[in-house]
Structures are given as C-alpha cells and as structure tokens.
Amino acid sequence: QVELVESGGGLVQPGGSLRLSCAASGSIFGIRLMAWYRQAPGKLRELVARIGSSGSTIYPESVKGRFTISRDNAKETVYLQMNSLKPEDTAMYYCTMQTVSNDYWGQGTQVTVSS
Secondary structure (H helix, E strand, O other): OOOEEEEOOEEEOOOOOEEEEEEEOOOOOOOOEEEEEEEOOOOOOEEEEEEOOOOOEEOOOOOOOOEEEEEEOOOOEEEEEEOOOOHHHOEEEEEEEEOOOOEEEEOOEEEEEOO
C-alpha cells in the first residue's frame, strides 16, 4: 500500500516562509495531477495549488503570488513553497497524487501562522 508522507509544516510568524514536501512511500504508476489542499477548523477542505503532468499550475486567488507548487517526477515528490504567510493560512495541509484510477492522500501536516 503506497502512502504519501508530508513534511515541512510548523509554526511561523506572519510574513515568514515554509516549504512543504510530500513523497510517495513506493512507486505510483502514471501520476497525472499533484496538488495541495488545506482545511482549517470548521471550514471545508480547499484547493491550495495544483500541478499537472506538463507542469501547468492552478492557484486560487487567496494564495496566488505567494505560494508555488513544483514536482519532481523522478522522485514522485511534490513541493509547496509558501511565502508571505498570513494568519489565515493556518490549517492542516494535505497533498494528493492522482492517477487515472486512484487518488492518494497524505495524513496532513499542520501549518500555524502566528506571532
């Protein structure tokens, strides 16, 4: 059973930066989309960034210009560089990798932005 393992979360002051990583524990054939989602307490899970197999990216307005998603296909790893962090970015962050037939999700890594 392949698992996704996130790392890089933590406590950071407003205006600071964090880099999240998500790696597959085994080989996943045919990864198409890789993405990051987040969920704050009492709120729905929302898309933070998505990257296709060609490298095309999508960001919501709330993070555009501050967050950058990237992927390393050889390592089956996806990254999320987060800059200029705001308190409203506080949430549990989850990565996902999607193939034609399966969606894989990580357990999440907590990001807290607070002074």
